[in-house]
Amino acid sequence: MTEKTRYIIFSLYMLALLIIGLLWPGEDLASIWGGFQEIMKTPGVLITDFFSIGGVGATLINSGLVGLIGLGLIYFSKTHFSGPTIAAIFTMAGFGLFGKTPINIWPIILGVGLAAVLKKDNFRSVIVVALFGTALGPLVSQVAFGLEWGYIPAVFLGIGTGLILPAMASHVLHNHQGFNLYNVGFTCGIVGIYLTAMLTLAGEDLLLSSVWYSQEQWELGLVFFLYFGLMAVLGFSGWKDTKKLWKLPGTLVTDFVTEEGMPPTLFNMGLVGLIGMSYILLVGGEFNGPTLGGVFTMVGFGAFGKHVKNIWPLMAGVYLGAVLSSYSPSAPGPILAALFGTTLAPIAGNFGPVIGILAGLVHLSVVMISGPFHAGMNLYNNGFAGGLVGTVFVGVSRWLNQRPHKKKEEK
Amino acid sequence: MHSYRRNIRGIIDELFNNAIKAGATSIEASVNFDGDQVVIKVKDNGSGMDEEKLKEVEKKLYRPRREELEDYYGSLAGQSFQGKGLSLVGMMTDKAEVITAPGKGTEITVCIKL
Numbered sequence: 084m085t086e087k088t089r090y091i092i093f094s095l096y097m098l099a100l101l102i103i104g105l106l107w108p109g110e111d112l113a114s115i116w117g118g119f120q121e122i123m124k125t126p127g128v129l130i131t132d133f134f135s136i137g138g139v140g141a142t143l144i145n146s147g148l149v150g151l152i153g154l155g156l157i158y159f160s161k162t163h164f165s166g167p168t169i170a171a172i173f174t175m176a177g178f179g180l181f182g183k184t185p186i187n188i189w190p191i192i193l194g195v196g197l198a199a200v201l202k203k204d205n206f207r208s209v210i211v212v213a214l215f216g217t218a219l220g221p222l223v224s225q226v227a228f229g230l231e232w233g234y235i236p237a238v239f240l241g242i243g244t245g246l247i248l249p250a251m252a253s254h255v256l257h258n259h260q261g262f263n264l265y266n267v268g269f270t271c272g273i274v275g276i277y278l279t280a281m282l283t284l285a286g287e288d289l290l291l292s293s294v295w296y297s298q299e300q301w302e303l304g305l306v307f308f309l310y311f312g313l314m315a316v317l318g319f320s321g322w323k324d325t326k327k328l329w330k331l332p333g334t335l336v337t338d339f340v341t342e343e344g345m346p347p348t349l350f351n352m353g354l355v356g357l358i359g360m361s362y363i364l365l366v367g368g369e370f371n372g373p374t375l376g377g378v379f380t381m382v383g384f385g386a387f388g389k390h391v392k393n394i395w396p397l398m399a400g401v402y403l404g405a406v407l408s409s410y411s412p413s414a415p416g417p418i419l420a421a422l423f424g425t426t427l428a429p430i431a432g433n434f435g436p437v438i439g440i441l442a443g444l445v446h447l448s449v450v451m452i453s454g455p456f457h458a459g460m461n462l463y464n465n466g467f468a469g470g471l472v473g474t475v476f477v478g479v480s481r482w483l484n485q486r487p488h489k490k491k492e493e494k
Numbered sequence: 495m496h497s498y499r500r501n502i503r504g505i506i507d508e509l510f511n512n513a514i515k516a517g518a519t520s521i522e523a524s525v526n527f528d529g530d531q532v533v534i535k536v537k538d539n540g541s542g543m544d545e546e547k548l549k550e551v552e553k554k555l556y557r558p559r560r561e562e563l564e565d566y567y568g569s570l571a572g573q574s575f576q577g578k579g580l581s582l583v584g585m586m587t588d589k590a591e592v593i594t595a596p597g598k599g600t601e602i603t604v605c606i607k608l
Contacts, residue, residue, distance in 0.1 A: 162562045208565045253569045261570050336567045336582060341557060 084345035089164050090154075092317065092349075093172060096310075097150040100176065103306060104143030115140040126229030126292070127182040127221040129459030130415060132372040134180070134296035139303070142180055142372060149183050150176030153214050156192070160207045166338030166348070166387035170264075171214035173383025178218070180372035180379070182462040187220035187227075190238045194245015201246075209249045215267035216248045218463040222278060225460055230287050244274060259473030260481075261335030262433070264388045265380075265426040268466015275457025275467075282458075289458035295415055296371035303370035308360050311382060315353025321346025325354075325390075332432030333388035340386055352385035355394065359422055362398055366421075368413040377422030384425070393432035393439070394425040400443020407444075410451070420450045423465030430476055438476075446472045498608060501564060501586050502532060507572020508583050509536035509602055516540025516600065530608050531588075537601040543594045551592060555604070557584035 105115065118137030122145050125136050133142040153175040157168045175183060195213035196206050206213070222244060227237035252270040263269055279289055318325075324347035331337050339348040359378035360370075368374055381389060401421040405412040412418065424446045431439025450468035461467055506523055513521045518538035526533045543551060564586045571582040584590070587604040594600040 163558070163560060167563060204565070205561075207562050210562050211566055249566070253566050256567065256570055257573065260573055261567075335570060336563060336585070 100147030104140045107140035110140040126225040132296040146179030149179035165340040170383040170387040177376035177379025180376045183220045187223040188217035190241025191245040194242040218271045222460045263469040263473035265466025268463025269470025271461040272467025275461035279458040291459040311356025318346045318349025329392045334429040355385035356382040366412040368418040393428040396431040396436040396439025397443040400440035404444040404447035426469035504571030513538035535603045539599040555590035560585040
């Protein structure tokens with residue numbers, strides 16, 4: 084499958100969101116436009132379900148636009164369109180359902196781009212960080228509309244934050260050695276802690292949000308089962324090679340498109356999406372912005388590290404953790420932890436399902452308390468928690484690997 | 495201009511890992527700046543490779559250079575604590591050559607255009 088065909092397929096996937104949004108039953112153009120404007124003005128910190136803010140139609144349009152902006156940046160910067168960039172597009176579109184807007188992502192992208200200019204490098208060398216770095220979009224919205232500082236100061240803050248992301252993102256990789264797939268989430272979590280501290284010092288009272296949509300379940304479920312199912316159908320011709328792909332541990336950097344080609348990758352992406360959707364259904368969760376955003380992100384990383392065999396232990400671990408504790412598996416925190424917790428899929432891929440289940444269990448405990456650290460301004464809260472969990476797991480594993488085996492000689 | 499100095503270090507680390515994994519007891523490395531390119535050569539006396547293994551390594555080494563990944567993920571090169579061989583060198587280099595035979599060690603040469 085040529086790069087041009089890949090562009091066509093994924094552009095159509097993003098355009099489909101716009102079309103579904105425009106045709107969503109019970110919503111006319113005026114209500115969609117009104118909803119879209121509401122979404123642009125909302126702070127968007129975790130957890131703000133855009134379905135509740137602006138309606139389903141406007142949210143899907145927002146999601147498609149955010150994805151298309153990412154796709155456009157990849158195209159015009161002549162970046163190789165492959166695993167990491169596919170992951171970035173679907174992550175952006177997914178968070179376009181609960182936090183990212185065309186307005187709040189630009190300052191971060193500009194900041195990251197400026198970092199490349201200052202290093203006399205080209206935008207292509209930082210594009211992956213720029214796209215994933217839009218996780219801090221709510222920083223811009225929160226400062227502009229939540230704290231009412233105005234859009235200009237918010238833009239400057241966003242650019243300044245974007246400026247340090249490339250350096251930080253590359254640096255924090257060492258902590259978890261590529262075992263946390265949402266590395267920029269880990270980065271943005273750390274940066275978010277400092278931003279939260281500074282804004283608090285400036286006298287601002289930063290609060291988390293809890294807006295969760297629970298209507299039109301049947302319609303949303305049906306549409307997105309078909310949306311992801313079609314992906315598996317499109318990639319079905321590569322199902323035999325998908326088995327080879329499932330043998331890969333998935334640690335950064337594992338580009339499935341480079342490893343086995345597009346059809347098996349597409350098949351895997353579709354299956355990963357169907358697993359995410361089925362999990363929501365099985366635990367009695369709700370199809371809404373955050374949960375569907377979780378599935379979108381899983382699907383994106385279905386081209387860049389996640390596959391059927393390395394995600395289930397994490398999901399099982401989170402489910403087990405919820406059942407053993409006081410949490411309901413279908414409550415917002417645990418259900419998002421199960422979907423986004425697959426950021427640690429390489430742990431299961433490398434160390435096996437038992438360690439993977441354990442990682443999922445630990446991940447749930449960390450992610451349930453990590454949101455307030457960055458006041459919900461880092462949308463990839465699970466990436467942040469995953470970075471913390473990955474750091475511990477990798478640290479301990481490394482230590483175990485390095486234990487001396489010379490006891491006999493010492494005697 | 496990329497952060498090529500850090501990348502060179504990572505590439506050498508990764509090639510060293512590969513040599514150690516092959517049981518090498520002697521490893522020679524050289525880095526030569528030649529006009530607008532850097533040539534890195536690592537030679538070891540490890541177990542060498544049979545045809546099947548060589549194909550696998552060549553698949554990794556002959557990947558196209560990935561400018562969008564090398565600055566960001568390049569810092570992971572040579573960091574694998576599990577002693578995995580080559581994973582990132584291919585995407586950080588423009589050209590590669592492997593000379594090897596079973597039981598006779600391996601010599602890998604890679605070039606980076608600056």
